[in-house]
Amino acid sequence: MTDKQEIAQILEEMGSLLELKGENPFRIRAYQNGARALLNLDEELSKVIEEDRLTDVEGIGDHLAKSITTLAKTGRLPEYEKLKKSIPPILLEMIELQGLGPKTAKALYQKLKIKSISDLKKAATEGKIAKLKGFGAKTEKNILKAIEDQKTHQNQYLWFDAMEIAAPILKELKELKGVKQAEICGSLRRKMEIVGDLDFLVGSDEPKPIMDWFTSKKRGASIIAKGATKGSIRLHSGIQADLRIVPTDQFLYALIYFTGSKEHNIALRSLSLKKGFSLSEYGFEAKDKKSVMPKMKDEKGFYRSLSLSYIPPELRENLGEIEAAAKGKIPKLIEEGDIRGSFHNHTAESDGRNSLQQMIHEAERLKWEYLGISDHSKSSVQAGGLSEEKLLEQVEIIKKINRAKQFKTHVFTGTECDILPNGSLDYSDEILKQLDFVIVSIHSSLRQDEKTITKRIIKALEHPLTTMLAHLTSRLLLKRAPSLANINKIIDAAIANKKIVEINGSPMRLDMDWRYWRKAAEKGLLCSINPDAHSVEQLQFVNTGVNIARKGWLTKADVINTLPLKEVSKFLN
Secondary structure, three states: OHHHHHHHHHHHHHHHHHHHOOOOHHHHHHHHHHHHHOOOOOEEEEHHHHOOOOOOOOOOHHHHHHHHHHHHHHOOOHHHHHHHHHHOOHHHHHOOOOOOOOHHHHHHHHHHHOOOOOHHHHHHOOOOOOOOOOOOOHHHHHHHHHHHHHHHHHEEEHHHHHHHHHHEEEEEEHHHOOOOOOEOOHHHHOOOOOOOOOOOOOEOOOOHHHHHHHHHOEEEEEEEEOOOEEEEEEEEEOOEEEEEEHHHHHHHHHHHHOOOOOHHHHHHHHHHHOOOOEOOOOOEEEEEOOOOOOOOOOOOHHHHOOOOOOHHHHOOOOOOOOHHHHOOOOEOOHHHOOOOOOOOOOOOOOOOOOHHHHHHHHHOOOOOEEEOOOEEEEOOOOHHEEHHHHHHHHHHHHHHHEEEEEEOOOOOOOEEEOOOOOOOOOOHHHHHHOOOOOOOEEOOOOOHHHHHHHHHHHHHOOOOOOOEOOOOOOOEEEEEOOOOOOHHHHHHHHHHHHEEEEEEEEOOOOOOOHHHHHHHHHHHOOOEEEEEEEEOOOHHHHHHHHHHHHOOOOEEEEEEEOHHHHHHHHHHH
């Protein structure tokens, strides 16, 4: 049986497709409401269907009930398939462009007879879009940028998605006969937020059967290159995967070489030369007879041989780690096990997929001491933002849950409160005072100029009831460029006003960028690593956030949600 998340996703998509066709807004909203109602269902969907009770669920009428039942039992919905086929493919391509909604795409398609993205680009380049009523030069410029961004992001993948593909391949590699050692390398091992391909390294003295396995048709959509010890394939997902097989006695050196950035490796080679050795992916080579070849068993031993303390893979970017390691000042980086809870989490009351109780239950399963609930505020209409009344109802429900000790996990009441275009907050102080914490963030007017958007965020940080700032630049990796905010000024304002800045663990955000965190933490900025979870599964995005915190040199002491419940409660109070 197809699960309710998959069904809800199809219902949401049907709403978008109907909007492309210009259907009745009430019909469009019915699908959106039905998706939300389904996700908020506390019972097993199969049981509700079996007992013919779907129409008892608020937001699900007879027609939707039949569609949901068909999807659940067959995994298909003829109405959905027919609807998708009825829409010109170019329209589906156009709404994939950043900032191009269904109404805009349809207008361009009809007025300019757009048949391809090339047509769209040509029309924008020739100024035809700017001349259309309701568009203008700014819209035209944004469309050209969206097309260019899409081209730039081709053959790039989010770290999370790439790791989902790489992990099972690595597991199988390790289980192959003749494989002594195997590891992921490159930017994926360094946990860069975006990667271009997958790099695998194997230590073995029997390369042929391993290479034959890796380049089999079952594994890849196509073979790019195949040699005795080097191979490249294009996987069915579109990502390129490269395999290098080295003799077991060279594995350690190759692992160091193929993990570090180019700049990090150059710095290591320079250090080696000063000690009388030439370093390559094959190992150390003495420059004269007097030099004694260093011996090591692992990566820690390798760095020790160069008089450096161990440098974790995440830091191998040549951004000061060599100098710090020479002084023994590489910090003990935060680890996944240090996290005791999180704050930025949504329920089906706004745009989440699961109910409040389901989210708490999952947090309890993860053995979290606390969970913050921060559904969207009223201005985020597109995300089902809560009215003041609805928010206060939620607060009372959470208080009752805590008093009844229904769960081992304590629940904090909060909100993700929109920072309005003028910098004010979306709820009154009277409402905000009744919450345990207030997350502020931007969801509208993202293209304001740098001065305006920086001033807007700082005003929100100066509000006495603000607790933390979420996804500082509002970027969506591979989809939406970051806002033009002056990040350094915002960091200084957060520190001055004793506010927390979030690392958003959503694989599409990972914001504030790791490149700012080392200096920010040294200046005293406190971090909260949050998953921005919209489902029970996404609570574990906090671990992706930990990756970014590690790249930013953060320790357990830099992150508030490593504190136990008692200390966090004291901080919030």
